[in-house]
Amino acid sequence: MTIPRPHIISMAPYALAELSAPEGKPLISLSQNESLRPPSPKVVVAAAKVLERGMLYPDPDWTALRHTLADRHGIEAGNILCGSGSLDLIGCIARVFAGPDRAVLAPAHAYPFFQTAAQMADARFDTAPEDAATVSVDSMLDAVRADTGIVFVANPGNPTGTRIPKSELICLRAGLRPDILLVIDEAYGEFADHLDERCFDLVQGGNTVVLRTFSKAYGMAGFRVGWGLFPSAIATELRKVMNPNAITAVGQAAARAAVEDDAYMRETCAETANLRDWATAELHQIGLTPYPSFTNFLLIDMGSAAAASQADAALRSEGIFLRPQSGAGLPHALRMTIGPKPAMQAALNALRHWKETAT
Ligand SMILES: Cc1ncc(COP(=O)(O)O)c(C=O)c1O
Known part of the structure; x- marks a missing residue:
């Protein structure tokens, strides 16, 4: 067998x-x-328009979508990677940065897929206690070990719904060793964007990633489109393990229309x-x-x-x-x-x- x-x-x-x-x-x-x-009626129209070109493979570089996202958020299109939902990107990150000699750390009540991604990579999954179902930066830093490779934090968190301010994420990053990748999963980020605490600038440090998705605020869970902002060197490595053509042409067109209908x-x-x-x-x-x-x-x-x-x-x-x-x-x-x-x-x-x- x-x-x-x-x-x-x-x-x-x-x-x-x-x-x-x-x-x-x-x-x-x-x-x-x-x-x-x-989803927005404009998303439905944009998706329908692409159907008749269904014999063609999608753009493997998500060019139009990346540029639309870059314009919308004032970020570099070249640092954006898109995935078949943010689940896809989380899995790829674990594949590249976690393994038997590189553990994954997350808050105690973290999104369960962080653990699954660690397990798929054969990496130990460590957790840090939370404070009233809210991420505690001190306890996260206390839980870091010599072999910690990735720290995942969803902000706002799922299933907790709670959130820590950007200032605390900055403290977390400052307290982590530079070789540890910090992944800030903002699947629910749009629901908190009115607080004006976007974290994309943290990516410039070279060891932080910010993830977002079209599955929540854009009402597009069935389209399976997620994206993230990555330091260039990390994006290069991640591309090697990503499934090519993972986002359909329909998903790409739909996501682009969604960003345009802010x-x-x-x-x-x-x-x-x-x-x-x-x-x-x-x-x-x-x-x-x-x-x-x-x-x-x-x-x-x-x-x-x-x-x-x-x-x-x-x-x-x-x-x-x-x-x-x-x-x-x-x-x-x-x-x-x-x-x-x-x-x-x-x-x-x-x-x-x-x-x-x-x-
Ligand atoms: C914190 C968090 N990250 C990622 C995801 C995955 O979302 P997607 O549909 O983009 O794969 C979810 C979905 O519930 C989530 O809650």
Whole structure:
């Protein structure tokens, strides 16, 4: 029998949301941090236009998309790499910078794919305690070891929703050895851009990467387009391990149209923030405590792991799916995406009912 490499055998498959509504109930999924509204109509038009040229391979250098992103953010087009979602870029980064002799470090409640990427690279995955589900720079620096190769920090974080200011990221970078790559994953960055704390300038130091995605604020999770700003030398190495042609021509055209319709994306962020504030107030009324959020989701403290799993089961029986968080070391919490208002209302009603009837 052929035998896979031992580090692959010991891995668990990446856990995506389980979504199967009981018979007769409509499925309400608030489990994957998808946008509450579809992509901009301009995105749909741009994507459709490309379909008739589907016999051609896509631009392997994402030229038009990179230049559109560069103009929008005031960054160098030559330092942008695009991937099939930011997942793709995270995996490539781990492939290049992590391995049996180079460990990966992340906060205790980090986005679980950071660990998966480390495992795929056969690298040890270390974590640093957080402070009230918020990244602590001191604890991250304390957790650095002689063989640490990459530090991943999502800011804002998933599943926590919390955020640290740019000044703290600057302290983190300053405290890390120069040979350690710092990856700042800003998958939810657009939801916090009104704070005017963009981090792209940190890339100039030569050992920091900033990642973004079209999956969240742009409502394009199904298109699978992520991107990042990389120091030139790092981009050169990463290109060697990237799947060529990983982003379809449709994805590239759609993403470009999305960047050009900035107003639509901002409206999505504003609508998301309004619904998040409303849901936060409702949750407090129900007697549940959400963590502060700078994203399109709320992490809800259910009081205990048992309460979280009971509430999750009660909601599932109604066809309503939030996301349990034991995998991220938060078994007492459920994560609720800020979805369309009727879906949110249904979830809040179910949580209220569960809370009133819970023993
Ligand atoms: C922190 C974080 N990084 C990366 C991703 C992956 O996003 P993409 O759809 O771009 O692969 C997600 C998706 O939920 C995320 O929450």
